[in-house]
Every structure is written in structure tokens, then in C-alpha cells.
Amino acid sequence: MAAQNAYFHPRFNGYTGLVRLALIFILFAGIAQFASFGIIQAHVISYYGAQPEDVTFAFQITYVGIITTLPVQFRTYRFFNTRRYLVIAFLAGILLNTGCLLTQDLVVFTALRFLTGVVTCIIAGCMLLSIFTTLPEPKRMLVGISIFFPLILAAGLIVGIGASWAVERMDWTAMYYGLIALQVLAMPLCVIVFKEKPDVKPYPLYQVDWFGAVLFMFGAAAAAFVMIYGPKRYWLNDREIRNAVVSGVIMTALFLYRQATVKRPLIHLSVFRHGKFVFAILLMVVFYGARDSINLLYGYSAGILGWSAGDIVNAGMFNVAGVVLGTLVAVKVILVKKQNLPFLLLGGFALMAYYHFWVHLHITPDLSFAQISIPVFLQGLSCGLLFVPITVFCMASIPQTTGMTGIVVCTYARFAATLNSISGFNTLQLNYNQRHRENLSGNFAAGNELLSQRLEFYKSFFMSKGYSQGETTGLSNALVAKSAGVQSQLLTIREIFYLLGMCMAATVIVLIGFAVVSKIKTAKVERLIDRKIISEA
Secondary structure: OHHHHOOEOHHHOOOHHHHHHHHHHHHHHHHOOOOOOOOOHHHHHHHHOOOHHHHHHHHHHHHHHHHHHHHHHHHHOOOOOHHHHHHHHHHHHHHHHHHHHHOOOHHHHHHHHHHHHHHHHHHHHHHHHHHHHOOOHHHHHHHHHHHHHHHHHHHHHHHHHHHHHHHHHOOHHHHHHHHHHHHHHHHHHHHHHEOOOOOOOOOOHHHOOHHHHHHHHHHHHHHHHHHHHOHHHOHHHOHHHHHHHHHHHHHHHHHHHHHHHOOOOOOOHHHHHOHHHHHHHHHHHHHHHHHOOHHHHHHHHHHOOOOOHHHHHHHHHHHHHHHHHHHHHHHHHHHHOHHHHHHHHHHHHHHHHHHHHHHHHHOOOOOOHHHHHHHHHHHHHHHHHHHHHHHHHHHHOOOHHHOOHHHHHHHHHHHHHHHHHHHHHHHHHHHHHHHHHHHHHHHHOOOOHHHHHHHHHHHHHHHHOOOOHHHHHHHHHHHHHHHHHHHHHHHHHHHHHHHHHHHHHHHHHHHHHHHHHHHHHHHHHHHHHHHHHHHHO
8 A cells, every 4th residue: 555655645545446447547548549540540541542551650650659658658757746747648648639630631640640659658657557556566567467458459449439430420530539538537537546746756857868769769660661661662672661771770779789888778688688588579579460460350351241340349349358358367377376377378379370270261251240250259368368478478587677678678579560460461462462363363364164154144143133235244344353352362361371370380389399498497407406405415
């Protein structure tokens, strides 16, 4: 309770559960503006008259704002008055949402989205640290993260419910009014819950590596530009991509050099000397890269099955249910015995492999809602089983003296994995679609019996509906072309999911090998200790 009294008003002494509920609502109000466009991306693209990669970059630049601010936020949280800090952040969020509502300039929208990421990080960082103070010390990291992750994932779908409702009844920009309303509700809650003057010693802001944060910001933005636009611009064949690569490498090198030399770095590079931490970060990258395949399944539902945004949100609720169930199981198992963590990793990646193979084997042009719900739930369950154990593995692999470096590097890994999945999925889809279209084009050759039968079927159908000869021929050809496009996309999705399934299976094998080697090393150390004790006796 002492830790709680440092930040929260005395009126809430003894009401820890109520405080946590208030913090969760404030957190949701803060991150809702970050996770607000995934379901209605097509509407945003149409509104700005932009290419899909332009809007994707505008979304990812928000994450650049988050990961740039995060290590700084852990310092500023101890300097500013928490209550005022949050209120000012929500006021800034309201202004940014108003700006996004009024502008139709994509460049301005992108700049506003970056600042939205900064505001989101300020609120989310405050809430993460505040939630930690309400938990017992031994369970602080585990339970705090287990609350944080499912809420971030669920926020996108919860906001998606409101967004899908809005786009079906009005202009999608009306969604901003809902985001602003959430922020207005959160501000008085901040005033009520937090003390006017927290009982903590301020952390001097001159000790924060502001220049390092600027270097990282430009490096991360350049990386996002390269990975998002690279597949469409043939990578280094494009001058802007080459310039972005050079800029990104220079900025990243300068950032790393600065972190290695300054007295108080944003992140401690010494964590990378720990082999287990590096291994855990690689698992994080693999996990998040494979997790993003769910977007291909949602895209298939919208593009091929013709689902509305509301239908996709409803299916996504099965994913959230899986995440919550998996997270509860993971937390319970780890609390019982931390040595169970390797089994959770094995089970989670094995289930992730099964999910990918299931989609590879069962995807067709006419899956039902019930059938889609199965892999969506399995994917959520595997994510719930993996996220908390991987994060705990990361944090347990480094000394406590490194502070929040583990969490910061995990967010960097999340960003890198997302960019890699965006770039990788785009590249794979372009290559596989091109190959399958070329293979299918052989069926369009004149005199092909299958093509002739299909065209005759369509022509007979349209003739029976009263269409003219010319209209019948045009419509028949269009349907054949559309059918070939759908078939090509299905084959592409199958190949991508098979590739990811094999990667997950390989990860399971690596984990088994890692567990065996760790056990052998532990047994060897125990034998050496026993020999030393016997010799001393």
C-alpha cells in the first residue's frame, strides 16, 4: 500500500481493485487512438485518395512515436506531476484527434499520427508503471504485463466495433468523436485517482538522452519507409529507398554509439552480452512476425468472402477470447512454478504451427464464419500462451540494474517484426501471385477445354437472364478472370501459411534443443559444485 500511496489519492486506500479498474479504463482511453484504424483501413485509403502503403506508413509512424518516447517516458514519469502530466497528454490527444478529423492532407495526417504515438506512449507508460505499483513485488512484472498485453490487443477490436458501426451508418471520421469522448471521460478520472503531488523524488530532465532519442526517431522512420515502400519500388533500384537506407544506417549507428558512450543511456547495450536475452528477443521477433499472419486471414475474409468490417470484428472477438484464455493459463502456470516456462514456449509455438498448417490445408473460397473462427481462436490462444512467457524470459535474462531496458528492447523487437512481416508478406504475395497467375494463364489459351466449358456455362447463364450476345461475352470473360484472381490469391495464402508453419515447427525443434543443452549445462554445474563440496569436506 505504501507504493500505491506514492501516486494515488488516500481516499482509495484499501480499494486497490477499484484503482486498477480506473487505471485500465484510462489506459484504454489512451491506446484506443493508436489502435483505431486497422479494421477500416480501406475507408481511410479511399478518404485520402492514397496508395495502401501510404496509409500503412502513416499507421506505422505512430509506432515510431511510441518506441521513440518509451525510454524517455520512463524518466519523465518520475519528473512531472503524474496527474497534470496525464491531463495535459489527454488534452494533446484531443487536439490531435481534432486535427486528424479536419485535415485531408496525408502528410499532415502522418505528422499528427506520429505525435499521437508520443501521446499514446506517455499515457500507456504512466499506466503500466502505475499498475505495477498496485501489485505485490514478486508478481509485479508478470501480472502487470499479463494485464497490459491482452488489453492492447483487445483495444483494437473494441474500437473496431465502434468503427465498423460508424462506417455502416455515417462517415468514418465520426469515429474521432468517440475517441475524443473517451479522452474527455478519462481526464476527470485522472484527477480523482491520482494525488495532486506524488510522493516521489523528481528525476532531473537534463540527465535524459534527448539527442539519442532524436537519432533513434529518424533511424526508425527511415527503416519504416524502406520496409513499407521497398517491395513496391524494387528496393535499391529506387533512389528514395537508397537514400532512406543510407540515412537509417547512419542514424542507427550514431544512436548505438551514443548509447555505448553516454553516462545515462536510454538503453543499456550490455544486455546483448547475455545469450539468453538475445535468444529471447529472437523468439519475440519470430512470434510477432508469425502473429501478423492473422491480417492475411482478415484480408481473405474481406476480399474473397466479402465480409463487412462488423463481420471481421465479430470473428476477431474469438481471437481476443483465445488471447485472454491463453494469458490466464500462462500466468497461472508460471506462478505455480517458473520452471514450467519452457513448456509454455513449446506448447505456444506448437499451437502456432498447427494454426498455420490448419489454414494451409482448409482454406477455400467459401469458408463459413464458424470455420474461420477456429483458426482465429487458435491463433489467439497461441499468442496468449507465448507473449507473457517470452517477456518474462527476456526480463529474467538480464540484471535488474538495467532498469526498463528489457521492456524497451522488446518494443523495438515488436516494431522490427511488424515491419518485417509487412515487407515479407507484401513481397511473398507479389511473387507468389505473379507465379500462380502465370501458371493459371496456361488455362486461358485458345482451345483449352476447361476454359471453353466454363465460358459456355457463364454464357448460358447470362443468356437465360436476357443479356445480349456482347454483354454475355464480356461478363463471362470478367467472371473467368475474377475466378483466376481468387484462385491465385488462395494459392498464395496457402503457400505463405505453409512457410510460416514450417518456421514455427523449426522453432519448436530449436526450443527443444535449447532446453536439452540448458539441462546438460545445469547438470554439469551441479556436478562441479558437488565435487567442490566433497573435496572441501
